[in-house]
Amino acid sequence: MPSYYVERLKINFKTLEEFKQFRDYGLAELSMLEDLEANLIENNSESPFYGIYLYGRLAARMCLYHIDAKYDRYFSPPQEYLELWKLEVLAPYQKQGLGSALVSYAKQFGLPIKTNARNRSAQFWEKMGFQPVRYSPERDRGESPYVWLPENVSLLDEENKEK
Amino acid sequence: MPSYYVERLKINFKTLEEFKQFRDYGLAELSMLEDLEANLIENNSESPFYGIYLYGRLAARMCLYHIDAKYDRYFSPPQEYLELWKLEVLAPYQKQGLGSALVSYAKQFGLPIKTNARNRSAQFWEKMGFQPVRYSPERDRGESPYVWLPENVSLLDEENKEK
Structure with missing residues (x-):
């Protein structure tokens, strides 16, 4: 098995073609495709998607989305956090730690997830x-x-219980 | 194939045992189980779940949840609507119209879905x-x-486009 690393995915037609292999392909991806086709977003623009390539093929991906503190209903004190969606490893590449590698990458931002x-x-x-x-x-x-909590962050539910 | 009908599911230990067969079994179901065990909800209380029994076994289910008009971000004018989750037909009973029967049942309430x-x-x-x-x-x-729209209801997006 080759070594691999997590990279931020560029939004372009190649990436969106790779996305079609994933089970969780829906309006988020279709909307990106339409925006590219209509020149509403630039080819190779930065995206909220991260992935791992193996043998030149996108083998795993996740989406990390920043949620503003004012929408936080989970953490105490209320704060910016990451919503992690669409974590998926294609079938031939499962059981090799790719999913764990993506989640570990997400944790390094130090925000609750x-x-x-x-x-x-x-x-x-x-x-x-x-x-x-x-x-x-x-x-x-x-x-x-x-949820995953970095140090000094609690769950809102736990806080409420203590009161 | 026997005739079948959609019924509102009672929340009790038998229903929750049946839920364990479904792929989408998560915190919603665990929370109901805990509440039953702690006597926080009554056995046989009405639930937001609807289902179809075949041969005495729960073969398909969905959850219909009323969302208050003040949280509506989809429809115009803003209004109460139904959020439909966890529509699932167990593998042996697929391709027999059970999923369609549940969705048709949801429509008869006349609310957007x-x-x-x-x-x-x-x-x-x-x-x-x-x-x-x-x-x-x-x-x-x-x-x-x-989304599914009853008569006289539009999508908020469409309204915005017309303006």
């Missing part, structure tokens, strides 16, 4: 140091939010 | 009369929102 543990992935997130929040239907709307 | 077209399900939602919205990263956060 929130993700949605879909399809029984809770065990993976727990292994990565994430924890479940107390589910709130109004806030979480069917998601299974798992 | 919003869902997240996950994992390349866009074709199914379009067949059911749903349409994609214009993707907004801040609002849609990696989702692929598809």
Whole structure:
């Protein structure tokens, strides 16, 4: 197995063609494609996507999105955090640590991270140091939010419990 | 194939045991289980889940959640709508119209419906009369929102375009 590294993906037609291999391909990707075609965004513009190439092929990816402190409903004190979406490793490249490498990369920004543990992935997130929040239907709307906390950050739920 | 009908699911230990067969089993279900165990909710309480039983087994389900008009960011005029989550048909019962039956049931409430077209399900939602919205990263956060509009309801995006 070759060595690999995480890189920030450029948004261009090649990247979007690679995205078509992923199961979670939806409006976010289609919207990027339309914007490229309409020259609304530049070819090779920076994107919120990060990925790992193996043998010249995009083998894994995730999206990291900055959420402003004023929208924070998870952490205490309220603060900017990263929402991690669309973590996915293509089938032939699974079980080689690519998913863990992407999540470790996300942690190095030092911000809290929130993700949605879909399809029984809770065990993976727990292994990565994430924890479940107390589910709130109004806030979480069917998601299974798992969060990672850097030092000096608490969960809002825990704070409320102490009061 | 037997005739079937959609019913509102009671929240009790039997229902939650049936939920374990579904792929999308997460914090929402665990939270219900904890609340039952702690006697925080009553056995057989009404739930936001609807399902179809075949041969005495829960074969398909969905969750319908009322969103208050003040949180509406999709429709014009702003109004109460239904968020449809966790639509899932167990593998042995697929391709028999159970998913369509659940969605048709949801429409009869006469409210707009919003869902997240996950994992390349866009074709199914379009067949059911749903349409994609214009993707907004801040609002849609990696989702692929598809909506169904009753008469006299428009998409907020379309309204903005006309102005």
